Amino acid sequence: MTVYVGVDIGSLTTKVVLVNKEGKQLGRATARTGYSGKEVAQRLTEQLLEERSLTTGDIGATVATGYGRVTFPADREVSEITCQAKGVAHLFPQTATVIDIGGQDSKVIRVLPGGKVIDFAMNDKCAAGTGRFLEVMAGALEVNLDQVGPLAVKADKVCAISSFCTVFAESEVISHVSKGTPKEEILAGICDAVASRVANMTERTGLELPVVFTGGVAKNQGVAAALSRHLGAELLIPADPQVTAALGAALFAAEL
């Protein structure tokens, strides 16, 4: 059986998806990128093949995307923006806007039905509005990253974080801690800060519904709720929001 591989080597996480010729997803795997995204991606690919009693000989084609795509020996490399649009449109064919928040960047992508990119905006050279911002703030509060969302949605109030700069925002968070502001409220404020920054980016591209929210940060209910509030729109979130770009890459591989 011939399979097609999509590899997404992100700054924090590496994702691999297998599809068949018809574009049906056969399997997916993720792991921390660490020092060598290439090796991690190769290991994940082998693991997925092994689970299905397949070998590298069964691979029809591989497409790489993500920050580490250039280093990976693939048949083609495609930017994560184009892959993201492709993957999301496969899951939600009517998608008009994709909002993706990853480890080191955030993007708003406007797409045509079928996943053709019309326009996109990405964060400036700055961590505000990215997963990295959440990670730094969670660290300052000594909260596990997975707990940020569940705690944030419990807050009665949203504490205002006014600094966009990650370093200044961190000291702002610390001063809130020392004032005794409940952790939940601070976390809600942090999620809100990320969401408002990204919501602002949608004005550069325009916002058309439906909106699909992807990337590792889409798993954070706190950010998702805040983003939905800022946009005044329901967000569609894929069951596995982290692997949509890898899925898009795999779909491109199947078309090669």
Place this chain on the structure above:
Amino acid sequence: MTRSAVEQLVETASLTGREIMERYPDRQFFGFTCSYWPEELVLAAGMEPLRLFPVNTRAMPPELPSFSCSLARGVLAELKGTGLKKLAGLGQAQTCDTMQCLGSIAQGAFPEQVLELVPPVLLAAPGAREYYHEELKALWQKLLGLSGEAAKEENIAAALNIFQRMRQLVRQVDEMRPRLPSPLVASLLRAGQLMPRQEYVTLLEEAVTALAGYEETGTGKIGILLSGPVLEKDSLYLMIEELGGRVLVDDTCTGTRHYAEDPAEEAGAGRAGSVEGLLEQVARRHLTMPLCPCRHRRLEERSEYLQSQARERGVRGAILVVRKYCEPHAFDAVPVAKALQQQGIKALVLELEGADVGGQERTRLQAFLESLG
């Protein structure tokens, strides 16, 4: 083995200011940073104009705040180092607030050697031409003072001829852009801002005839309009080319805009070598050449000019580079992008620290080119 003219130019374009001065030890070099610096005057006064580029874009000289652009920071670091000690002087044409401060700081450090020129911001304002003429006249005297030369008619005529020929040759290269790799063209044009000008013209003359050998046709490249500030390296051009794009219009400070002139105002050939004639020609070119974002003639002139360039060359997308903290280019990116988009040309505003591009830029450029494909 002797290298071809093209190879020599490409190699020279990769040199730093210090290396250029070492290569031509018998010349008196005079540094400058902006395309509005009148190089003709420098050459006619017996010196070689040398455009100063940052070598280290992360340099943080304490005189400038960290939120100044890497061009100002990098050039100041070079000036303070030992490599440029032999410069006869530095010429600062006033452009933006940051470069104005750089001139002032350099003035403090090298009081006798820094010459400041303030071209009019409103190039078509009443009185602008007369004002600029007086400014250039004062500058001319100061340049002669620095070089220790007297004004000679034959030097003036020779300088004007060299620049006239240079601009003609660059125009020929520019017209070959659709068929030539973009990094090659960028290098050829940058060399002319570094090496002695007579040598440059001689080599470029030879190179232009040899460029046919570098032409590629039917590559299916996506035509791009590139606009932005100083780009002291080819790395952006390389990446655009690698990702399937080709720069057909280069409106950067170091690209075609540096050499451009209003076709209606082109300098008359072999004019009399008088000082007045020299000043008049320089003033005329600066007042009429395509606008940089620091100057103003008519509100929409720059957008309309870029629109017409894009149309003429049939570009499919525009990349508007903003050097981090460069205010004039960042402001202009908004209306220029809008104007091009209204014409059906997609625009990507790309922020760069310096002239180098890395993974983040690659993602943006690749996605942009994919969306055009």
Place this chain on the structure above:
Amino acid sequence: MTEKRSYRRLESTKELQRVMTRYYGMSNYFRYWGKPLGRKLAWVTSGAPVELLRVFKIHPVYPEQYGAICGSRKVSGELCQVAEAQGYNQDLCSYARAHIGSILRPDLAPMKGLPKPDLLVACTNICGTVLKWYEALARILQVPLIVIDTPYQPGEVTPQAKQYVLRQLEAAVVELERVTGVRFNEKKLDTIAEKSRQVTTLWREIKDLCAAKPSPLNAPDLFIHMAPIVVLRGTDTGVKYYSLLKKEVEQRVQEGVGALEQEKVRLVWDNIAIWPHLFKFFKMFTERGACFVADTYTGGWAMDFSEGNTMETLATTYTEVFLNRSAQYRARQIIDQIRQFDADGFVMHSNRS
């Protein structure tokens, strides 16, 4: 404001509030009555030659001052984001971004934004940013833009620069005649310029009184009371206000009353104020007995009106302002101030402007 201050409040502050409220009330009046009454309103840079505009009965409004208001009301951040969403880079001047944001989203802006102008007048003497900022305004609002290019002066002010500025002012007069339909009246300009001269002279005299020990004023006083010098040059109201302020300051000097309860250290302030925390910030100094007896920023409007006919005077005066000069000139200015005011040190505020 209930915050306890370690220094004395000026009586004139009440009059200042009245004067400024009236000014903004007047500006607001244009929003509704400008058109029917055929009176024009202009948005101008702080260093623009407003005397010319006043000849044509044009009401000047100052986006920079509005930027400071947005800062002190702590809405700049939100307004800047509005501009950023339109593509304006986050590194651009925050006065410009906040102001552009206030046009696009008046609902978020203090006073629902400034009343819309009939024309824009920018003068490049205070920075290069204003050219780009006002170009953006001209595009958004589609109204005429007049730019006066006052070339940066690296050394002494040159005759060619004066001549060039004069030519532009003459051209501006023609344009203003066209926009307003009013004929230029040179006599009127003389009268208005004379009032400007009085206002700026009074302001300089007030600042000079701070050489007294203890100093009758501290930097936040100067920052607060500079508002009319920006918006009311060339008016009777301006002359009246600063005469009043000068009297109060003179009285303080005569009575040996200082701005601070106890002045221990005398300092010079360089650059713009920290508008969002004006009092909170300077309190850190006043609590320790440090008084800012002089500053460079509010001195920008303490211009010497030079001799000559009024148009020439305006050309020179607006070209020679300190912001249009070299670092050397500005350093010398601080040194002179330290000497004149017998200061013990100075503070430079490095802001992104």
